[in-house]
Amino acid sequence: xxxxxxxxxxxxxxxxxxxxxxxxxxxxxxxxxxxxxxxxxxxxxxxxxxxxxxxxxxxxxxxxxxxxxxxxxxxxxxxxxxxxxxxxxxxxxxxxxxxxxxxxxxxxxxxxxxxxxxxxxxxxxxxxxxxxxxxxxxxxxxxxxxxxxxxxxxxxxxxxxxxxxxxxxxxxxxxxxxxxxxxxxxxxxxxxxxxxxxxxxxxxxxxxxxxxxxxxxxxxxxxxxxxxxxxxxxxxxxxxxxxxxxxxxxxxxxxxxxxxxxxxxxxxxxxxxxxxxxxxxxxxxxxxxxxxxxxxxx
Amino acid sequence: xxxxxxxxxxxxxxxxxxxxxxxxxxxxxxxxxxxxxxxxxxxxxxxxxxxxxxxxxxxxxxxxxxxxxxxxxxxxxxxxxxxxxxxxxxxxxxxxxxxxxxxxxxxxxxxxxxxxxxxxxxxxxxxxxxxxxxxxxxxxxxxxxxxxxxxxxxxxxxxxxxxxxxxxxxxxxxxxxxxxxxxxxxxxxxxxxxxxxxxxxxxxxxxxxxxxxxxxxxxxxxxxxxxxxxxxxxxxxxxxxxxxxxxxxxxxxxxxxxxxxxxxxxxxxxxxxxxxxxxxxxxxxxxxxxxxxxxxxxxxxxxxxxxxxxxxxxxxxxxxxxxxxxx
Numbered sequence: 001x002x003x004x005x006x007x008x009x010x011x012x013x014x015x016x017x018x019x020x021x022x023x024x025x026x027x028x029x030x031x032x033x034x035x036x037x038x039x040x041x042x043x044x045x046x047x048x049x050x051x052x053x054x055x056x057x058x059x060x061x062x063x064x065x066x067x068x069x070x071x072x073x074x075x076x077x078x079x080x081x082x083x084x085x086x087x088x089x090x091x092x093x094x095x096x097x098x099x100x101x102x103x104x105x106x107x108x109x110x111x112x113x114x115x116x117x118x119x120x121x122x123x124x125x126x127x128x129x130x131x132x133x134x135x136x137x138x139x140x141x142x143x144x145x146x147x148x149x150x151x152x153x154x155x156x157x158x159x160x161x162x163x164x165x166x167x168x169x170x171x172x173x174x175x176x177x178x179x180x181x182x183x184x185x186x187x188x189x190x191x192x193x194x195x196x197x198x199x200x201x202x203x204x205x206x207x208x209x210x211x212x213x214x215x216x217x218x219x220x221x222x223x224x225x226x227x228x229x230x231x232x233x234x235x236x237x238x239x240x241x242x243x244x245x246x247x248x249x250x251x252x253x254x255x256x257x258x259x260x261x262x263x264x265x266x267x268x269x270x271x272x273x274x275x276x277x278x279x280x281x282x283x284x285x286x287x288x289x290x291x292x293x294x295x296x297x298x
Numbered sequence: 299x300x301x302x303x304x305x306x307x308x309x310x311x312x313x314x315x316x317x318x319x320x321x322x323x324x325x326x327x328x329x330x331x332x333x334x335x336x337x338x339x340x341x342x343x344x345x346x347x348x349x350x351x352x353x354x355x356x357x358x359x360x361x362x363x364x365x366x367x368x369x370x371x372x373x374x375x376x377x378x379x380x381x382x383x384x385x386x387x388x389x390x391x392x393x394x395x396x397x398x399x400x401x402x403x404x405x406x407x408x409x410x411x412x413x414x415x416x417x418x419x420x421x422x423x424x425x426x427x428x429x430x431x432x433x434x435x436x437x438x439x440x441x442x443x444x445x446x447x448x449x450x451x452x453x454x455x456x457x458x459x460x461x462x463x464x465x466x467x468x469x470x471x472x473x474x475x476x477x478x479x480x481x482x483x484x485x486x487x488x489x490x491x492x493x494x495x496x497x498x499x500x501x502x503x504x505x506x507x508x509x510x511x512x513x514x515x516x517x518x519x520x521x522x523x524x525x526x527x528x529x530x531x532x533x534x535x536x537x538x539x540x541x542x543x544x545x546x547x548x549x550x551x552x553x554x555x556x557x558x559x560x561x562x563x564x565x566x567x568x569x570x571x572x573x574x575x576x577x578x579x580x581x582x583x584x585x586x587x588x589x590x591x592x593x594x595x596x597x598x599x600x601x602x603x604x605x606x607x608x609x610x611x612x613x614x615x616x617x618x619x620x621x622x623x624x625x
Contacts, residue, residue, distance in 0.1 A: 098346070105549065107597075110594065275423075282408055282410075
């Protein structure tokens, strides 16, 4: 029982990280109908931005430094995503979908290999800006600072996101664009700017996620985005791609099931699990748990 | 010549004999790689260029073909050693069927859907195949698969023909089959259906086409040919390692198709030559600079190509000459 609770806590922590990254996939898919393959590498770049910020400012462990490196990662990811959107995706807005998809792959590879060139291919140790100590325990389940930080930051950013999407004018415009880009444009919504804002929000969330992952698994390397990106994408598909609550739900389910598989079966099945989930979802309910299946109208 | 498979095959054999006496073993190996990549590029073009689906796991199917063919050659012999290239043709056929079956397994759930699910599923599939091969001890695991039976030298009347001749012969055989299979398929009514699926799924469905079936069908043929390419690779190099069949290899094939042009077989052939030879020619540059800039250059040129010349070198673009309607 105690063990199960511990696994659930860990699983939700891991799940909220997946959810943060999945949100970026799902939001961009919502407005552009594009699987943004470069998203996982933007996330990787965020981790490195945080790493170098800590090194150059020589930050001591503490809440303040934690917030500073999160901000640094968010800003770097946003600028990077804006650049990618402006120079790689925007010129292709009217091109066939396959071309944009191939461009996204190209950008992803470009970031990975430049990362290997600039940072070196060997893993780097992410700074532990929060000391990992057990804070308190309830019925034998230990709550550690890092887990709490992950949960707090993860849920806080999801609440902020929900506020932006539901209650602000920008959020409403984003929903309108993802509903129907053409009509939204006719209604006077600046579509290009909304798409850029979507990229900024999605990649900021990836930046937050990258710092949280860095704290939990403190080894960062240029190819770290590949696997977690694949899993986050599966989480987005599981929840229903294009649906924001779906991405959060999918992320949490992915995190929990992965933790359970590692805890009770074997860790070798860990990475095969996401692939299995993807196949099952595609066979049983391709629209995802919270997605609505759409019919093409001609 | 484009209408005569046998004549093309014989012409290729003459070219092969010319290479036998003119270039060294290193260049001969590169030529075999070019053939393997041509088959891979043409087969991916059937899926991406003609049917409009995007696959990122071609290396996975190649790996299945390579390992199945190697495994068969290790344990079975049908023809004696002196005729062993016939064995390799038969094993290649079986290997192709196995990877075609894998293609059916992967394609059936993911091709039912519109959109880019195939890309993600095939990407995951390629990775899984690689991980499975790394852990499969019967085929060498991470150490690699050593001592795969390969092509042999022949001596006629005092002249020794090296293993390159039979290797190139079998490669030319499959090359001709791949080219004419796809060429004739695309210009048949079935091929027209594939193109119509690419152009507009809804419209072709309205015309009574079973879109999913056609997509799966193209995908199975494509993975069958990729398996054959893998088999060729296995028997010429005599050694396989799972790391050969990484994601980069899949991307390489995609680059060939895109560079040559979607829906152009000539383009795929030319691009396969360029993409295979370029790293060999860039080798000195890499020794000077000391860093591996190749993949950075590749990926950057892929982006530039998509923005500046999205039809590739020989591509007719979408709509086969017509301008596609703005979506």
